[in-house]
Structures are given as C-alpha cells and as structure tokens.
Amino acid sequence: MGPTRPAGDFVVEFEGVDKWYGAHHALRSVTLGVARGERVAICGPSGSGKSTLIRCVNGLERHQQGTIRVDGIPVDGTGLGLAAVRRRTGMVFQNFNLFPHLTVLDNLTLGPVYSGGEPAAAAEARARLLLDRVGIADQQAKFPGQLSGGQQQRVAIARALMREPSVMLFDEPTSSLDPERVQEVLAVMEELARGGMTMLVVTHEMGFMRRVADLVVFMDQGEIVEAAPPELFFTQPRTDRARAFLGQVMHL
Amino acid sequence: MADARSFAVAGGGPPQPPPPVARGAVGWARRHLFASPFDALVTLALGLLIAWLVPRAFAWAVVDAVWYAPDGQACRAATGACWAVVAEKHRLILFGTYPYDQQWRGAAVIAIFVALIGLSSIGRIPVRLRLAAWGAGASAGLVLLLGGVFGLSPVGTHLWGGLPLTIVIFVGTVAGGMPLAVLLALGRQSEMPAIRAVSVGIVEVVRGLPLLAVLFVVSLVFPLFVPPELSIDKLVRAILGMIVFFGAYAAEIVRGGLQAIPAGQHEAAKALGLGYRLRMRRVVLPQALALVVPALLNDIIRAFKNTTFVAILGLFDVLGATKVALEDPAWVRHAPEIYVFIFLLYLLFCLAFSRRGMAIERRLAARKR
Ligand SMILES: Nc1ncnc2c1ncn2[C@@H]1O[C@H](COP(=O)(O)OP(=O)(O)OP(=O)(O)O)[C@@H](O)[C@H]1O
Ligand SMILES: [Mg+2]
Numbered sequence: 001m002g003p004t005r006p007a008g009d010f011v012v013e014f015e016g017v018d019k020w021y022g023a024h025h026a027l028r029s030v031t032l033g034v035a036r037g038e039r040v041a042i043c044g045p046s047g048s049g050k051s052t053l054i055r056c057v058n059g060l061e062r063h064q065q066g067t068i069r070v071d072g073i074p075v076d077g078t079g080l081g082l083a084a085v086r087r088r089t090g091m092v093f094q095n096f097n098l099f100p101h102l103t104v105l106d107n108l109t110l111g112p113v114y115s116g117g118e119p120a121a122a123a124e125a126r127a128r129l130l131l132d133r134v135g136i137a138d139q140q141a142k143f144p145g146q147l148s149g150g151q152q153q154r155v156a157i158a159r160a161l162m163r164e165p166s167v168m169l170f171d172e173p174t175s176s177l178d179p180e181r182v183q184e185v186l187a188v189m190e191e192l193a194r195g196g197m198t199m200l201v202v203t204h205e206m207g208f209m210r211r212v213a214d215l216v217v218f219m220d221q222g223e224i225v226e227a228a229p230p231e232l233f234f235t236q237p238r239t240d241r242a243r244a245f246l247g248q249v250m251h252l
Numbered sequence: 253m254a255d256a257r258s259f260a261v262a263g264g265g266p267p268q269p270p271p272p273v274a275r276g277a278v279g280w281a282r283r284h285l286f287a288s289p290f291d292a293l294v295t296l297a298l299g300l301l302i303a304w305l306v307p308r309a310f311a312w313a314v315v316d317a318v319w320y321a322p323d324g325q326a327c328r329a330a331t332g333a334c335w336a337v338v339a340e341k342h343r344l345i346l347f348g349t350y351p352y353d354q355q356w357r358g359a360a361v362i363a364i365f366v367a368l369i370g371l372s373s374i375g376r377i378p379v380r381l382r383l384a385a386w387g388a389g390a391s392a393g394l395v396l397l398l399g400g401v402f403g404l405s406p407v408g409t410h411l412w413g414g415l416p417l418t419i420v421i422f423v424g425t426v427a428g429g430m431p432l433a434v435l436l437a438l439g440r441q442s443e444m445p446a447i448r449a450v451s452v453g454i455v456e457v458v459r460g461l462p463l464l465a466v467l468f469v470v471s472l473v474f475p476l477f478v479p480p481e482l483s484i485d486k487l488v489r490a491i492l493g494m495i496v497f498f499g500a501y502a503a504e505i506v507r508g509g510l511q512a513i514p515a516g517q518h519e520a521a522k523a524l525g526l527g528y529r530l531r532m533r534r535v536v537l538p539q540a541l542a543l544v545v546p547a548l549l550n551d552i553i554r555a556f557k558n559t560t561f562v563a564i565l566g567l568f569d570v571l572g573a574t575k576v577a578l579e580d581p582a583w584v585r586h587a588p589e590i591y592v593f594i595f596l597l598y599l600l601f602c603l604a605f606s607r608r609g610m611a612i613e614r615r616l617a618a619r620k621r
Contacts, residue, residue, distance in 0.1 A: 055519075058523055059522075060519050060522060060523065083525060083527070086523060086524070086525040087525050089523070090523075091520075091523035093516060093519070093520065095516050097514075097516040097517060097519065097520035098520070099517065099521075099535055099539075100539065101538050101539050110524065110526070110534060110535075111524035111525055111526060114526065114530050114534055115524065115525045115526050115527070115530060156520075159524070160523070160524075163524070163525065
C-alpha cells in the first residue's frame with residue numbers, strides 16, 4: 001500500500017489509476033477511497049472524467065494503470081474478479097437504462113434469478129419490498145415506457161439494490177429528469193444514505209451533497225483537483241478551477 | 253424607443269364548431285377520388301379498367317365455368333373455367349406421389365400446420381409454450397409422414413410430395429434458419445476476429461449466390477466430397493441448403509436489430525452481473541428480434557414461396573406436383589385453372605403469415621404506453 005493511503009475499511013479504492021481513450025488521458029493518477037457507510041460525491045465540468053471514473057469501478061470501462069479494488073477484490077480483466085465485483089456493486093445511470101421489454105417486477109428479478117440463481121418467488125417477494133421502499137409498489141406490472149422519468153429512475157435504484165450491493169454507484173441520476181421529478185429521486189437516495197448505504201455519486205445537486213455527502217471530490221481534466229467535506233468545499237474552495245466551476249453551477 | 257409597427261389583435265371570441273365537411277358517399281368520393289384533376293383522371297382510368305375486367309373475369313370464373321366433368325368431356329365445350337380439373341387432380345397436387353391410401357396422414361400434417369398458425373393468433377400464450385407447441389406439432393408431423401411406428405406403414409421421403417412436403421421444408425427452413433441467423437448476427441459483432449471473419453464470410457458468400465446455386469451445391473456438389481455411406485437424404489440436403497440461404501439473409505436483418513439496441517442496455521445488464529449469454533438471451537435479443545419482426549416476416553414468407561425451388565432437385569412440392577398433374581393429356585389444356593388454384597393456395601398461406609405478423613407487432617406496440 002502506498003504511503004498516502006490511510007488505514008480503514010474502504011469499499012472502493014483507487015490507487016494511482018490511469019485511463020486513456022486512444023491518446024486522450026481521461027483519468028490521471030486517480031487515488032481515492034470510499035469508506036464503508038460513507039457517501040462520496042463527485043462533481044466537475046463536462047468531460048472531466050467523472051463518468052469514466054465511476055464506470056471503472058464495476059469494469060464497464062477498463063483502466064490501464066493502477067489498482068481498483070471493491071471490497072478488497074481487484075477489478076481486473078479476469079471474468080471471475082469482474083463477476084464478483086459486479087455482484088457487490090449496484091449502478092444507476094443517467095438514462096435509467098431499464099429493460100423496456102420487461103415489466104417493472106421482471107426488471108428487478110432478472111439479475112437475481114438468472115445470474116444469481118435465486119428462486120423466482122423469493123426474488124419477487126424481495127422485489128415487492130424494494131418497490132414499496134422506493135414508493136412504486138403499485139406499478140410493478142407496468143412496462144418502463146408507461147412510467148414517468150422519476151418513477152423509472154426509482155425502479156432503476158430498486159433494481160440495483162436487488163443484489164444487496166456493498167456500494168451503490170450513481171452517474172448523474174437526476175440529470176435527465178424534469179425539474180419537478182428531481183426531488184422524488186433525491187428523496188429515495190437520501191433515505192438510502194440514512195440507512196447507511198455506501199454510495200459514490202456523480203452529481204451537481206448542491207443541496208443533496210450538503211445533506212448527505214461525507215466528501216465532495218472535484219475533478220477537472222481527468223484529475224482530482226480538490227476533495228473536502230461539502231461545507232468546506234462550497235464555502236472555501238481552495239483552487240481557482242473549483243471557484244470557477246462553483247461560480248458557474250451556483251448561478252445556474 | 254419608436255413604436256413597433258408590428259401588431260397583434262387581442263380577443264378571438266368564444267369557441268365555435270368547425271366548418272361543415274361534405275358527408276356521406278358523395279363527400280367521401282369528392283375527398284378521396286376527385287380531389288384534384290389528376291386524381292379524377294386516375295379514378296376514371298381505373299374505373300374503366302375495372303368495368304372492363306370484372307365482368308369478363310366473373311363470366312370466365314363463374315358464369316361459364318364447368319364445375320363437374322368426370323372425364324373432362326364437358327370442359328372441352330365450355331368457354332369458361334374448368335374447375336373440374338381441380339376436383340380431379342387435387343389429391344395429386346396436394347399430396348404428390350405419397351401413397352394414395354395413406355394420404356390422410358398428409359392431410360393431418362396440413363391440419364396441424366394450419367392449427368399452429370391459428371394458435372399464434374391467440375395472444376397471452378407465452379413464447380415458450382408457443383415454441384413447445386410448434387416443436388410437438390413438428391415431431392407429430394414427421395412421425396405421421398415417415399411412419400414405421402404406431403402401426404403406420406413406413407413411407408420414404410422420396411415419396412413425399414405436395415403441400416405436406418412444402419410445409420416440412422418451410423418449417424425446417426425457418427426452425428433451422430432462425431437460430432443460424434441469430435448465431436451469424438452475433439458472430440458478426442463478436443470481439444473475436446476469427447468468429448467475426450467466419451460469420452461475415454458465410455453471410456457474404458451465401459448472399460452472393462442465387463438460391464438455386466446454393467441448392468445445387470448442397471445437393472449435387474456436396475455429396476461428391478463425402479463418402480457414400482455418409483450420404484444424407486435428398487430432402488434433408490435440400491432443407492440444409494434452404495436453412496443456409498435463409499440464415500444468411502435473416503442474419504443481416506437480426507444484425508440491424510442488434511445495432512438498434514442502445515449501449516445503455518448492454519451496460520445495465522453488465523452492471524447487474526449478467527454474463528454474455530444471459531445478456532443476449534434475456535435483454536438484447538428479445539428487444540432486437542421484436543424490432544425486426546416485420547422484416548423477418550418478409551423473409552419467412554419468402555421462405556415459404558422459395559420451397560418451390562426444390563422441384564429442381566426432383567422433389568415434388570405443391571408446384572412440382574402440379575406440373576406432374578398437368579402431364580395428363582386429358583387435362584393439359586386447363587393449366588390456367590390449376591395455377592389459379594395454386595395461386596390462391598399460396599396467397600392464403602402468405603396472407604395468414606402476414607396477419608399473424610401484424611398481430612405480433614400490435615402486441616409488442618401495446619407495451620409502449
Ligand atoms: N468511449 C469513449 N471514447 C473516447 N473518448 C471518450 C469515451 N468516453 C469518454 N471519452 C472522453 O473522455 C473524457 C471524459 O469523459 P467522461 O464521460 O468521463 O466525462 P464526464 O465528466 O462524465 O462528463 P459529463 O459531465 O459530460 O458526463 C471526455 O473528454 C470524453 O470525450
Ligand atoms: Mg458523465
């Protein structure tokens with residue numbers, strides 16, 4: 001372990017991670033740890049590598065240098081490690097990415113039943129509980145296309161929770177929602193946070209970060225520029241780049 | 253600032269009903285048939301053509317037609333159609349050279365096939381059950397035709413003919429060709445260059461050949477390279493050729509469907525821990541195939557019509573059997589009647605397929621809102 005790494009129980013660890021798209025250096029020696037039971041928010045201008053970072057956690061993108069671990073398991077090219085990592089991570093996308101040909105209930109049970117080998121009845125019972133928790137128990141027989149964006153995203157959160165992940169990854173979960181739908185999704189996420197879920201969230205929702213984030217990570221051009229608790233980051237940003245970014249976002 | 257010269261007047265009054273539209277037959281005709289001088293011209297021309305054609309066709313097909321002529325005598329004098337020829341030859345056309353006293357078995361196969369097509373019009377039956385029904389029907393049909401068990405006398409495939417043969421070839425082609433198409437389409441998107449190259453190669457070569465050439469290769473050239481003790485039944489070879497041809501075309505259609513599935517679907521499935529096979533089987537293929545149902549249906553209908561090509565290999569499908577039937581000198585003059593009958597037969601089946609296809613499309617559309 002490098003000297004910069006503090007001791008502790010980290011669900012997600014990045015150690016000197018580099019990633020290139022062709023010649024473009026998309027992640028530049030990224031090092032960070034998400035402690036169990038904490039929430040880390042990532043923000044930064046468009047193209048700064050936030051999605052790339054979060055997608056490296058569950059191997060949707062492959063990093064080229066450094067180490068990424070989830071629950072101590074290295075994320076590498078081998079299928080076994082990747083499967084184990086994906087079992088421990090739940091991911092929520094900006095565009096929901098629900099399966100449109102399956103009902104809400106089947107969207108939730110697909111993974112556990114076919115990949116996890118869970119009996120269908122047991123998976124469905126758990127799915128109903130989760131749908132109830134995100135407030136859409138009455139929509140379970142509908143298809144995703146019949147739901148509003150906010151409802152779809154709440155289904156997506158429930159779907160990601162089905163494997164009882166060690167960490168939930170959110171990539172701009174409210175960015176493609178109508179403004180009046182944002183709060184219902186944030187409320188579900190905050191409830192998750194209160195339940196002690198470990199979360200890594202790419203977001204620009206200041207209020208959400210202030211309320212639940214333990215650490216705000218600011219990225220620009222593929223590198224981590226600043227990392228601080230929200231009250232500190234929002235009131236006393238240390239770098240010009242962070243100040244410029246906050247100036248733009250706060251006055252949206 | 254100077255006053256704007258643009259202006260707008262406020263107030264439009266209370267809502268009012270729309271202006272009246274000409275109703276009834278006259279209104280409909282004016283809107284749809286005589287909307288412009290050109291429309292009127294086309295309407296008139298088509299009207300004249302219909303007025304000329306319909307009475308003539310009706311006279312030939314119905315008024316002057318002969319329906320019953322046991323020896324063809326009455327037909328020779330008739331000015332209209334001789335439908336008696338259909339009555340006389342229908343067994344030969346429908347069942348070919350299949351043993352005469354066993355032709356009920358062929359009739360049963362036709363009945364099973366029609367029932368299965370009808371079954372697909374009933375919504376709410378899960379795909380798995382549908383496939384099981386087709387599998388059971390196909391097995392029953394093969395047992396019926398082949399015989400040799402359950403007290404059925406054995407009948408070699410060289411004696412099969414007519415509509416049952418057409419159905420066997422068609423069902424075999426689609427049943428074997430669809431999985432092949434999916435494999436080729438997936439292979440073409442594979443990350444492994446060897447698999448990609450093989451898939452592209454098969455698709456491009458087969459698409460570049462006429463069906464007749466494929467059939468000749470499979471059934472005449474292929475046997476030259478395999479030892480005689482391995483030689484496969486002529487019918488099986490014909491079906492194999494049809495499968496490869498169908499698979500190559502349908503593969504490109506399926507590939508189009510695969511490409512239309514957004515990357516997010518793959519990613520969401522991966523993030524849920526689904527491996528390649530589950531991802532394709534449960535997430536990607538169901539959506540991709542649903543998208544291309546209309547195009548696939550086109551190929552399926554063509555596969556039904558393409559069964560006629562096996563006549564070239566000496567297999568007597570409906571059309572082949574018809575040619576044999578017309579070799580009878582007593583009836584040879586009445587080829588048009590027979591071909592009208594065949595025409596209607598094919599039309600009936602193809603219409604049934606496209607009706608089913610539309611039903612499937614409606615069912616899939618119902619999922620979206
Ligand atoms: N698949 C790819 N191929 C090539 N370049 C890519 C690819 N994905 C992302 N990039 C580039 O990498 C950089 C980082 O992209 P990334 O999507 O991680 O940014 P982001 O911070 O999530 O931005 P946004 O706020 O717009 O979502 C960008 O310059 C982007 O153009
Ligand atoms: Mg992004």
